Amino acid sequence: MALKLISTDVGKDYDGSAYTYWVLTPYGLSEMARLRAIKHDS
DSSP, X not given: OBOOOOOOSSEEEEOSXXXXXXXXXXXXXXXXXXXXXXXXXX
């Protein structure tokens, strides 16, 4: 079963090893969280 990443944020980038979530603030885009892409075999 693959890890499902659910987000209501304005954007999501994938650089090949991790997902970066971005949130919209009054000052522009800011990085909220950076998560490793993990594959679960269960």
